[in-house]
Amino acid sequence: MSRSPSLPERPRLDLDPEMTPEERLDALRDHFEEIVRVNEQLTEQLDSARTRQSDLSDDVDQLERENETLKTSSLYIATAEELTDDGVVVKQHGNNQEVLTEVSPSIRDTLEAGDRVAINDSFSVKQILEAETDSRAQAMQVERSPDVSYDDIGGLEEEMVEVREAVEEPLLNAQQFRDVGIEPPSGVLLHGPPGTGKTMLAKAVANETDATFIKMAGSELVRKFIGEGARLVRDLFELASERQPAIIFIDEIDAIAAKRTESKTSGDAEVQRTMMQLLSEMDGFDDRGEIRIIAATNRFDMLDRAILRPGRFDRLIEVPNPDVEGRERILEIHTEDMNLADDVDLAAFAAETEGLSGAEIASLTTEAGMFAIRDDRTTVEQGDFHDALDKISQDEESGSQPVAFA
Numbered sequence: 001m002s003r004s005p006s007l008p009e010r011p012r013l014d015l016d017p018e019m020t021p022e023e024r025l026d027a028l029r030d031h032f033e034e035i036v037r038v039n040e041q042l043t044e045q046l047d048s049a050r051t052r053q054s055d056l057s058d059d060v061d062q063l064e065r066e067n068e069t070l071k072t073s074s075l076y077i078a079t080a081e082e083l084t085d086d087g088v089v090v091k092q093h094g095n096n097q098e099v100l101t102e103v104s105p106s107i108r109d110t111l112e113a114g115d116r117v118a119i120n121d122s123f124s125v126k127q128i129l130e131a132e133t134d135s136r137a138q139a140m141q142v143e144r145s146p147d148v149s150y151d152d153i154g155g156l157e158e159e160m161v162e163v164r165e166a167v168e169e170p171l172l173n174a175q176q177f178r179d180v181g182i183e184p185p186s187g188v189l190l191h192g193p194p195g196t197g198k199t200m201l202a203k204a205v206a207n208e209t210d211a212t213f214i215k216m217a218g219s220e221l222v223r224k225f226i227g228e229g230a231r232l233v234r235d236l237f238e239l240a241s242e243r244q245p246a247i248i249f250i251d252e253i254d255a256i257a258a259k260r261t262e263s264k265t266s267g268d269a270e271v272q273r274t275m276m277q278l279l280s281e282m283d284g285f286d287d288r289g290e291i292r293i294i295a296a297t298n299r300f301d302m303l304d305r306a307i308l309r310p311g312r313f314d315r316l317i318e319v320p321n322p323d324v325e326g327r328e329r330i331l332e333i334h335t336e337d338m339n340l341a342d343d344v345d346l347a348a349f350a351a352e353t354e355g356l357s358g359a360e361i362a363s364l365t366t367e368a369g370m371f372a373i374r375d376d377r378t379t380v381e382q383g384d385f386h387d388a389l390d391k392i393s394q395d396e397e398s399g400s401q402p403v404a405f406a
């Protein structure tokens, strides 16, 4: 580090009592000039110290940001293979790369060979992970026969018929398919804008077939569990097999099944491995019994066509934003438990909500209720719905989030 220049000496005034008045005056003049010079020098130093201080505080800000990013950035999963005097040998999951790395004494004290650990970009061990089941539990949401029924879904009549035919029938009437001698579709892909009821459809089928609903989000798989994606996909199918009848719901499948890009970053390789595992699980799927797969995406255009081949996601069902009847039905469903004033005309209001998704309509009804509460009323009036619509449009314009879904 460069040392800052030392401060100039404070000028001293030495007046000899023997001096003549002229000599004293000269000495005082010299002293004054010296003080002015030192003052200029100090001002200059102060200016450059201020510039330096501002540069340094920029550096601090930058470092703080980097530190924040490092703290929040993804960690990679690895196994501690061997503890040596020189460090720890870790083997990264996914690519099986082995490296000798350092570990802080506090972690080293509790670390044992065989432990699963999280490592950062420079392979340094950041934490020891809990038992194997941890990431499995975190990555998957398991519900025994979820409590969503077809009646809770508004406006997707045709889509519902298709989903039921492709998923429900093979689960409930497997024998019929065998008798006719055809393979039921392996997987169904629901695609359409966000918040249109894709998850609801999958849950309702699981409910109707009394199946376990196992949900996994594609984005989480590759973002949160780097190095674990392929293993988690394997686990997912294994779990479904243990809990059959089961419906595997893979949300945001585009995160693991996007078109291949030219870039060869480790992240891409991880995504590739996860997708290959998914494809191989689906290909070996025939004799797995009562398991069906439903995937969903808002980005159909991004999907790698490999997953749409026969025997994989070969039933594509578009789930669009609701039309006016659909919107009316969704309004009815979400206001069922609300205390509506006599002036409320849901059909007329549905006509005013063109372009809104089911999720947006659901949040609109909650927002209308909030307006009634703010006004100290227990009944919700038509005006509240209009106010809610205005608010939601304004929120959208300003980019803020709508209220929580009902």
Ligand SMILES: Nc1ncnc2c1ncn2[C@@H]1O[C@H](COP(=O)(O)OP(=O)(O)OP(=O)(O)O)[C@@H](O)[C@H]1O
Pocket (backbone or CB within 6 Å): 152, 153, 154, 155, 156, 193, 194, 195, 196, 197, 198, 199, 200, 201, 251, 296, 297, 298, 330, 333, 357, 358, 359, 360, 362, 405, 406
């Ligand atoms: N068709 C619908 N009928 C009734 N409610 C709906 C409908 N679509 C959406 N909703 C409401 O919006 C919420 C979110 O819907 P859901 O999670 O099924 O959408 P999604 O299509 O899976 O969304 P994303 O693509 O963002 O995951 C539901 O819990 C429900 O309250």
